Amino acid sequence: MERVNTMPEDIIALIAALANQENENECLEFKHGNTDPNRIGRDISALANSAALLGHTFAYKIWGIDDSSHDFIGTSFNPKSVKVGNQELELWLRQHLSDNVEFRFETADVLGKNLVLLRIWPAQYRPVLWQGLAYIRTGSSTQELRHGSRREEELWNRTRAEVFELQHALSGLTAEEVFVRLDVDWYQQEFNLPKTASTDQTLHMLASDQLISLQDSGRYAITNLGALLFARNLDSFPTVARKALRVIRYDGSSPIAPSRSKTFSFGYAELDQMLEYIEALLPEQEVIEGARRVTLRAFPHTALRELIANMLIHQDFSITGAGPMICIFNDRIEFTNPGRSLVDVARLLNDPPHSRNEQLAAIYRRLHLCEEAGSGWDKIVLDCERCHLPAPQVEEPGDNMRVTLTQAAAYRDLTRQQRLDAAYWHACVQYAQRIPMTNASLRERFDLPASGASQISRLIKNCIDDHLIKIADPDAGKRYVRYLPYWA
Structure with missing residues (x-):
């Protein structure tokens, strides 16, 4: 996590205010020594869970203050230099804590004494776990949160009710x-x-x-x-520092050799600036249309804009160690965001809209950056069809969602799966427009002449065999047969 530029005197004032509290409590602990990494991990879990349970903005652990007199006695603990095995302390802690926790070490010199402040954010969405177990504070003591207890139930209720956007x-x-x-x-x-x-x-x-x-x-x-x-x-x-959009441009088709990268440190409202930068990195070619030389980019503008907006709006903010990322290759562009789809990926185009982050989506709609009407995937698929690109490829690796756009290719150069995917999404977008798919409409989608009807017939048969589409009216004559998505 990137560090916020907090002025030293602000930290000193905070430490002084905390030291003036009468006693340690569920959200505050003082330490002189005791820098055991396992103990620190347990305390982060306990303090984060207690802060959520009690509705506190933060919880704190401070080294260098006597826990009885609250005098400033200093500490030799330096979290930046401590290693566990060959790993830095903070990295090691994050690997053993659940991904819904955030914390930060800060240091200060108070009256010539070195102090270390550990600031811990409240648990979000669910209890924070340390090595698979949840901990809680009772007074100034850390203990395991008993499974099935009333405190666990109350903590779950508290964390589920939290809305990340409004914290x-x-x-x-x-x-x-x-x-x-x-x-x-x-x-x-x-x-x-x-x-x-x-x-x-x-x-x-x-x-x-x-x-x-x-x-x-x-x-x-x-x-x-x-x-x-x-x-x-x-x-x-x-x-939210880790939620900044990152764009990486690679040379060739392999992720081995990145040529440049950029992280957009400004807010999501400036989506058009992000899009302008991304489009400038895309492969392009010049063609002659009439008397004019026209530059054509490899990927359509509307599809790119919708995919960027979707990945920003629908990411899962409870996954703290990852953010939205766009990877550009010579032959494709990948959009990846933390969080799996809230609906079946096969129904993205036709199911009612469902936003993971409603406040963010509402502001985006008012900024005219999205519609909140469930039409985003219609636009993406239609834009790909208009430019005769393969259909968007949707994957869910781990706890992420990835959408890949691939450059246009002739029908003969498409893989079997690319042909099946394109036919399925064409059936979906036709159904959304209340127009059943036909052999002719699918030929047009692939930019094939009438002589390609037999190829499309074989593709349609493969789609039916794979249960991707079905015949709208089994009794219709061969010339009038129409097709629907399998679920219609």
Whole structure:
């Protein structure tokens, strides 16, 4: 996780405020020594779960403070230099913790004493596990969370009710600091707000869109939603820094030799800038149309735009160690996001829309970056058909979803699976338009002449044999036979 640029005096003030608390508790622990990595891992699980259970913004563990007197006594512990085997401590901890936890080590010099602060975010979506077990705090003690207990049930209920987009990415900010962290000018431009709007009016609009929230202290918190959409720099927000879109361009068709890469550190609202950069990396060719020389890119604009928007909106934010990524090869482009599809991938085009992140999708719709109408896959498939590309290939490797677009190829050069996939998706998109698929419509999809009817007939038979499509009316004559997706 990238580090947020927190000023040292802010850390010192935080440590001082925590040291002034009367006792250690479920979300606060002081240590002088005891740097056993296993103990740290158990405590992260326990503190994250306790913070979620009690509704705290953070939990903390501090080395260098006496747990009885709360005096600053310092510590020799340096989390950056500690290794477990050959691994750095933080990496080792993340490998043994469940992927729904976030934490950060920070150091400070207080009165000439070295102190280490471990800041831990509340558990999200489910209890945080350490080596497969959940832990919890009782007072100042860490203990295993008993399976089937009332506390476990309450913790599950708490974490399931949390909405990631509305949780705080940064808190305790002044109005000026909100304007520094968020690209408010872009927000005003996109929502047609007058540039003469006062600071209070702009803050009110940001709060009404749930991009920020007013805290009891009178200061402001930026939500994960606000950071994801309008951050000037996502690295400034620890909870979403790893969610920045990364684009990698490879030489050739193998992932062995990347030629360049870029991580978009600004918010998702600037999707068109992302798309412009990506399209500039794509293979292209010049053709003559009439008297004009025209540049044709290998992949259609609308399909690219819809796929980028889909991967950003529908990613699973509970998977903390991964973010959206686009890989560009000479012959294809791959879109990968954390989180499997919420619907059967075979029904992406025709099932009702189902968004994993409703607040993000709603803002994207208002920005005219998506429709929230379930038409995205229709556009992707239709755009591929118009340009005679193979159908989008959809895979779910592990806890991820990957969609691959491949450059146009002649029918004879397509694999058997590419032909089957194209025929199936054509049947789906025709069904969505209330037009059954025919031999002629499928020939047109592959840009084949009438003489290719026999080839398409063999393909249709293969699709029926593989239970991808079915005959709409078994009693219809051969010249009038129509086809539907297998589930219609």
